[in-house]
Amino acid sequence: xxxxxxxxxxxxxxxxxxxxxxxxxxxxxxxxxxxxxxxxxxxxxxxxxxxxxxxxxxxxxxxxxxxxxxxxxxxxxxxxxxxxxxxxxxxxxxxxxxxxxxxxxxxxxxxxxxxxxxxxxxxxxxxxxxxxxxxxxxxxxxxxxxxxxxxxxxxxxxxxxxxxxxxxxxxxxxxxxxxxxxxxxxxxxxxxxxxxxxxxxxxxxxxxxxxxxxxxxxxxxxxxxxxxxxxxxxxxxxxxxxxxxxxxxxxxxxxxxxxxxxxxxxxxxxxxxxxxxxxxxxxxxxxxxxxxxxxxxxxxxxxxxxxxxxxxxxxxxxxxxxxxxxxxxxxxxxxxxxxxxxxxxxxxxxxxxxxxxxxxxxxxxxxxxxxxxxxxxxxxxxxxxxxxxxxxxxxxxxxxxxxx
Amino acid sequence: xxxxxxxxxxxxxxxxxxxxxxxxxxxxxxxxxxxxxxxxxxxxxxxxxxxxxxxxxxxxxxxxxxxxxxxxxxxxxxxxxxxxxxxxxxxxxxxxxxxxxxxxxxxxxxxxxxxxxxxxxxxxxxxxxxxxxxxxxxxxxxxxxxxxxxxxxxxxxxxxxxxxxxxxxxxxxxxxxxxxxxxxxxxxxxxxxxxxxxxxxxxxxxxxxxxxxxxxxxxxxxxxxxxxxxxxxxxxxxxxxxxxxxxxxxxxxxxxxxxxxxxxxxxxxxxxxxxxxxxxxxxxxxxxxxxxxxxxxxxxxxxxxxxxxxxxxxxxxxxxxxxxxxxxxxxxxxxxxxxxxxxxxxxxxxxxxxxxxxxxxxxxxxxxxxxxxxxxxxxxxxxxxxxxxxxxxxxxxxxxxxxx
Numbered sequence: 001x002x003x004x005x006x007x008x009x010x011x012x013x014x015x016x017x018x019x020x021x022x023x024x025x026x027x028x029x030x031x032x033x034x035x036x037x038x039x040x041x042x043x044x045x046x047x048x049x050x051x052x053x054x055x056x057x058x059x060x061x062x063x064x065x066x067x068x069x070x071x072x073x074x075x076x077x078x079x080x081x082x083x084x085x086x087x088x089x090x091x092x093x094x095x096x097x098x099x100x101x102x103x104x105x106x107x108x109x110x111x112x113x114x115x116x117x118x119x120x121x122x123x124x125x126x127x128x129x130x131x132x133x134x135x136x137x138x139x140x141x142x143x144x145x146x147x148x149x150x151x152x153x154x155x156x157x158x159x160x161x162x163x164x165x166x167x168x169x170x171x172x173x174x175x176x177x178x179x180x181x182x183x184x185x186x187x188x189x190x191x192x193x194x195x196x197x198x199x200x201x202x203x204x205x206x207x208x209x210x211x212x213x214x215x216x217x218x219x220x221x222x223x224x225x226x227x228x229x230x231x232x233x234x235x236x237x238x239x240x241x242x243x244x245x246x247x248x249x250x251x252x253x254x255x256x257x258x259x260x261x262x263x264x265x266x267x268x269x270x271x272x273x274x275x276x277x278x279x280x281x282x283x284x285x286x287x288x289x290x291x292x293x294x295x296x297x298x299x300x301x302x303x304x305x306x307x308x309x310x311x312x313x314x315x316x317x318x319x320x321x322x323x324x325x326x327x328x329x330x331x332x333x334x335x336x337x338x339x340x341x342x343x344x345x346x347x348x349x350x351x352x353x354x355x356x357x358x359x360x361x362x363x364x365x366x367x368x369x370x371x372x373x374x375x376x377x378x379x380x381x382x383x384x385x386x387x388x389x390x391x392x393x394x395x396x397x398x399x400x401x402x403x404x
Numbered sequence: 405x406x407x408x409x410x411x412x413x414x415x416x417x418x419x420x421x422x423x424x425x426x427x428x429x430x431x432x433x434x435x436x437x438x439x440x441x442x443x444x445x446x447x448x449x450x451x452x453x454x455x456x457x458x459x460x461x462x463x464x465x466x467x468x469x470x471x472x473x474x475x476x477x478x479x480x481x482x483x484x485x486x487x488x489x490x491x492x493x494x495x496x497x498x499x500x501x502x503x504x505x506x507x508x509x510x511x512x513x514x515x516x517x518x519x520x521x522x523x524x525x526x527x528x529x530x531x532x533x534x535x536x537x538x539x540x541x542x543x544x545x546x547x548x549x550x551x552x553x554x555x556x557x558x559x560x561x562x563x564x565x566x567x568x569x570x571x572x573x574x575x576x577x578x579x580x581x582x583x584x585x586x587x588x589x590x591x592x593x594x595x596x597x598x599x600x601x602x603x604x605x606x607x608x609x610x611x612x613x614x615x616x617x618x619x620x621x622x623x624x625x626x627x628x629x630x631x632x633x634x635x636x637x638x639x640x641x642x643x644x645x646x647x648x649x650x651x652x653x654x655x656x657x658x659x660x661x662x663x664x665x666x667x668x669x670x671x672x673x674x675x676x677x678x679x680x681x682x683x684x685x686x687x688x689x690x691x692x693x694x695x696x697x698x699x700x701x702x703x704x705x706x707x708x709x710x711x712x713x714x715x716x717x718x719x720x721x722x723x724x725x726x727x728x729x730x731x732x733x734x735x736x737x738x739x740x741x742x743x744x745x746x747x748x749x750x751x752x753x754x755x756x757x758x759x760x761x762x763x764x765x766x767x768x769x770x771x772x773x774x775x776x777x778x779x780x781x782x783x784x785x786x787x788x789x790x791x792x793x794x795x796x797x798x799x800x801x802x803x804x805x806x807x808x
Contacts, residue, residue: 016460050480056420057484058491065490068483068498072476076454079472080461086469087462094472098502099547143503 001125003166004034007135007157010044011174012231013077019043023084025172025231026130030090034167035125037160039135040081041153042073063108067137067147071097074134074153082132092130095121097137098145102156104138110149113138113159121164133160151215158215162222169224172231175210177238178203180402181255186393188403192253194239194246199253202345202379216240243347251355252346252400255393259386260312261291261339263371264322268331271304279306279328282321288314292341292374292383303331307372309383312337339371340389343381344396350377362399368392405529407439407570411539411561414448415578416635417481423447427488429576429635430534434494438571439529441564443539444485445557446477467512471541471551475501478538478557486536496534499525501541502549506560508542514553517542517563525568537564555619562619566626573628576635579614581642582607584806585659590797592807596657598643598650603657606749606783620644647751655759656750656804659797663790664716665695665743667775668726672735675708683710683732686725692718696745696778696787707735711776713787716741743775744793747785748800754781766803772796 006026013019022040029036041047050070054061078094085092100120104111121131135153140146148155154171161169176191178200183189195203197220204213210228219226219240229237239245269275276295283290288310296305310318315337322328349355359380363370368391372383384392397403410430417423426444433440445451454474458465482498489496504524508515525535539557544550552559558575565573580595582604587593599607601624608617614632623630623644633641643649673679680699687694692714700709714722719741726732753759763784767774772795776787788796801807 016457019461053420053480053484054487057423057487060491062487062490065483065487065498068500069480069487072479072483075476075479076457076473079469079476080457083458083461083466083469083473086466087464094469096472096549145500 001035002033003037003125003164004029005037005039005157005161005164005166005169007039007153007169007171008041008081008231009153009171009173010041010047012172013040013081014044016080018231019077019080019084022081022172022231023088026081026085027088027090030130036130037121037125037164037166038081038130038132039153039157039160040074040077040132041135042070043077046073046076064144067108067145071134071137071145071147074136078132078134082130085130085132090130091128092132093124095131095133097134098139098143100133102133102138102159104140104146104148106146106149108144108146111138111140111146112148112150113156116159116163118163151212151218154211154215155218158218158222158224158226161224167225168227169219170227170229170237171211172229173210174230174232175228176230176233176235177228178210178240178254180253181393181397182257185257185390186397188394188397190402190404192238194241194248195253196243196246196347197240198243198378199345199347200240202343202376203254203256246347249348250346250401251348251352252344252402253348254345255396255400255402256343256345257340257389257393259340259389261309261341261383262312262315262335262337263307263309263339263383264318265305265307265334265336266328266330267305267334268303269306270329271302276306278325282325283310283318286317286321288318288321292372292381294372294374309339309341309372336371338386339383340386340392341381341383342389342392342396343379344400345379347378349380356380358399359396362395363392366391366395405439406437407441407529407568408433409441409443409561409565409568409570409573411443411557411573411575412445412485412635413557413575413577414445414451416576417444417446417485418448420484422635423481423484424488426485426576426635427492430485430489431492431494434534440534441525441529441568441570442485442534442536443557443561443564444478444481444536445539446474447481450477450480468548471512471549475538475541475549475551478540482536482538486534489534489536494534495532496536497528499535499537501538502543502547504537506537506542508544508550508552510550510553512548512550515542515544515550516552516554517560520563520567522567555616555622558615558619559622562622562626562628562630565628571629572631573623574631574633574641575615576633577614578634578636579632580634580637580639581632582614582644582658584657585797585801586661589661589794590801592798592801594806594808596642598645598652599657600647600650600751601644602647602782603749603751604644606747606780607658607660650751653752654750654805655752655756656748656806657752658749659800659804659806660747660749661744661793661797663744663793665713665745665787666716666719666739666741667711667713667743667787668722669709669711669738669740670732670734670736671709671738672707673710674733675706680710682729686729687714687722690721690725692722692725696776696785698776698778713743713745713776740775742790743787744790744796745785745787746793746796746800747783748804749783751782753784760784762803763800766799767796770795770799
């Protein structure tokens with residue numbers, strides 16, 4: 001069987017007209033002789049409405065009942081999709097997680113799928129049926145409804161693609177794919193044909209909000225090919241797959257930017273073991289996420305400077321924590337907010353010398369000052385002044401030939 | 405265990421505030437040492453909204469998917485009620501029909517409950533829990549969700565009361581109980597303390613829209629005591645129970661009226677076997693419900709007059725059917741529309757002579773002409789001109805001392 005898993009997000013099933021469109025998409029895959037497994041989210045707005053109801057009932061609404069409550073949204077969407085396919089003369093039915101079953105482990109509101117019983121679905125597929133499965137949910141060993149904490153319906157789709165060995169898992173969403181950079185900032189941004197899991201992970205965690213990093217990680221670990229595309233256009237989207245499937249000699253795949261970073265610098269802290277830990281321990285305890293960390297080489301062997309970045313929203317809290325921790329010794333404390341982190345990402349850079357130099361040179365030519373640098377195998381990030389974001393993106397996009 | 409089943413209709417759980425009120429009602433029963441089983445309908449408006457969505461998807465929406473779709477409404481209401489009870493410190497949880505399970509027979513959209521597995525619920529009750537069970541639904545042998553065709557959540561509540569041998573099944577609705585007559589027509593109408601199943605069946609099918617006749621019939625067959633009351637007032641409602649539980653010497657329990665009847669009279673039809681059947685067969689085939697039927701005594705042994713009543717809405721169709729059936733022979737055809745059927749109902753009339761006479765005399769005193777009469781053991785119905793409805797109700801209500 002040539003199986004494809006199609007996942008439709010909330011905006012793709014947001015109205016009756018859009019659900020009819022989804023049924024068209026599904027029936028086109030059937031015409032191409034695919035066995036189609038469909039996963040749907042709730043119609044857009046529904047889940048938020050249910051959550052706000054739960055908050056009106058109790059500020060501390062029961063987590064088990066929360067799962068019962070919000071899982072109803074997918075049930076509605078799936079029955080409407082199945083109903084539409086039946087109307088079009090196809091064999092279809094909704095499958096609720098408990099009917100399959102899809103079982104989960106973990107706590108309520110934060111479960112993950114550990115098993116999918118394939119028997120009934122395989123039988124249904126062999127009979128020519130199109131199963132429409134509720135995303136974002138499962139049941140636990142107590143036969144209670146659970147919801148998937150990270151990745152939601154995307155996670156459901158990826159696990160189904162894994163268990164059914166699907167050729168591809170298509171994530172239908174409200175964007176056309178993954179872009180070389182944010183098209184809202186740079187009009188020249190181009191849709192990427194294919195991208196590796198590793199690059200996508202960097203793109204996802206650095207500002208491309210198309211998929212949650214957890215779902216991409218799931219797909220990577222389970223070798224599931226993902227296509228991200230829009231349900232409103234017929235154009236192909238972006239394929240997310242393993243490195244060796246990507247036949248390209250490009251150096252850089254994409255450039256991401258985040259624009260709400262702050263920089264904190266401790267000037268003149270003791271250069272001895274344990275100092276960094278004493279600074280980061282209270283931040284971590286208060287759930288403040290520290291991103292880039294740079295410790296300068298100590299000139300005299302006694303004192304050094306320590307710089308790190310946090311989100312703007314955490315700046316006030318961070319200042320308070322530092323002022324309250326009297327055992328952190330330093331000479332001077334500097335803050336710098338409204339910075340932007342620009343990252344160039346690409347598996348190609350590993351085998352290409354001089355990428356770092358080209359990035360710095362490009363920014364220097366535009367007189368953009370680099371405040372902090374951090375690098376990984378497939379990524380180089382620099383912190384710059386927020387006002388230079390667009391200028392930097394434009395220059396780097398051109399330099400690495402992403403304009404095509 | 406002293407068990408009570410509480411059923412909340414859509415208006416009783418129509419808003420978050422009303423759900424909080426429902427939680428108060430439930431917790432008061434717990435304080436009185438009852439074991440409480442709760443059945444809830446969907447929040448008012450939700451089911452209609454889902455049904456209209458299904459119609460937008462297809463005029464001929466799949467019946468199996470219809471059941472999946474509309475059953476989601478009760479899931480939402482039950483999780484919110486359970487969530488509120490947990491917030492108040494009670495032990496509670498929602499139970500979906502498949503988790504119990506509640507099994508049904510019959511077709512989709514029109515199933516009825518044939519079995520309830522008591523084990524899990526009994527265990528939960530013994531542990532001090534308040535189960536909140538989705539009304540109006542069950543699962544069939546294929547493990548598909550089904551909905552109850554007749555009586556909806558009331559039918560679920562009555563079956564639960566039967567299986568758990570509940571002391572009482574309390575139907576919380578938006579009226580305070582059953583009234584001696586429609587309080588919208590006659591302000592003097594009084595709430596009835598207790599009424600027999602048989603009387604209630606007559607009241608229900610003749611215009612008191614509080615409960616569907618099928619549910620009352622279910623309760624009667626299963627000897628379930630029902631109390632109908634409002635969730636918005638603390639006053640007791642009306643108890644529906646078996647005749648011998650009713651300790652009263654009243655003759656008439658209530659008076660019902662319907663105000664959209666039409667009368668059809670065939671003058672001069674052959675007085676021989678098969679004539680009535682030849683008239684009613686085509687009507688029955690066309691789903692026209694014939695109510696009262698009167699055939700006059702034949703004066704000459706050859707010809708007779710046949711009169712029957714139908715709903716105003718069916719009059720046009722009936723005329724067409726009669727005109728198209730040339731094998732019905734008669735001398736003249738008379739139609740009379742906008743009539744009203746007034747019925748006095750009471751188990752007391754069986755043992756009380758002269759009730760019929762008193763009814764006719766009362767109407768005659770008010771110069772109200774009686775067009776058709778039909779009687780049963782516990783009911784006398786008369787057809788009168790619609791404009792006399794209120795006058796007749798007022799006079800009869802007084803004559804049979806229902807004003808108190």
